[in-house]
Amino acid sequence: MDASFQIKLVNHNNRTEVRLNYQIDKKTDYLLVLIKRFLGGNIGYRKSQKTYYYGSPSFGSAKKVVTYFDHYHLLSTKHINYLKWRKAYILVQNKDHLTEAGLNKIKKYKATMNRLSLVI
Numbered sequence: 332m333d334a335s336f337q338i339k340l341v342n343h344n345n346r347t348e349v350r351l352n353y354q355i356d357k358k359t360d361y362l363l364v365l366i367k368r369f370l371g372g373n374i375g376y377r378k379s380q381k382t383y384y385y386g387s388p389s390f391g392s393a394k395k396v397v398t399y400f401d402h403y404h405l406l407s408t409k410h411i412n413y414l415k416w417r418k419a420y421i422l423v424q425n426k427d428h429l430t431e432a433g434l435n436k437i438k439k440y441k442a443t444m445n446r447l448s449l450v451i
Contacts (some may be wrong), residue, residue, distance in 0.1 A: 336416035
């Protein structure tokens with residue numbers, strides 16, 4: 332099973348949209364179905380890779396992901412990525428992503444995710 336926290340920045344109508352996604356890839360869908368029941372989100376299938384994936388692209392399911400991982404901490408370097416993802420989530424919830432300073436913070440979090448950088 333492989334999981335990742337993703338921050339996506341999409342330019343739309345002369346403004347940048349922030350999209351947060353928590354994704355899990357797995358060969359079978361059984362566990363993903365249980366996760367979807369608990370957190371909401373979607374399950375898909377990649378035919379080319381023969382893998383199922385769970386995604387939480389909505390902010391409603393992102394809130395549940397934050398609540399879960401704030402209570403059950405990750406015990407790996409993915410915890411650092413989670414903390415950056417969580418900070419981006421909070422900026423969006425507070426509407427700080429609508430300011431240049433807030434958007435720049437999110438860009439910094441995105442740029443340093445999935446690296447061994449400890450910038451949090």
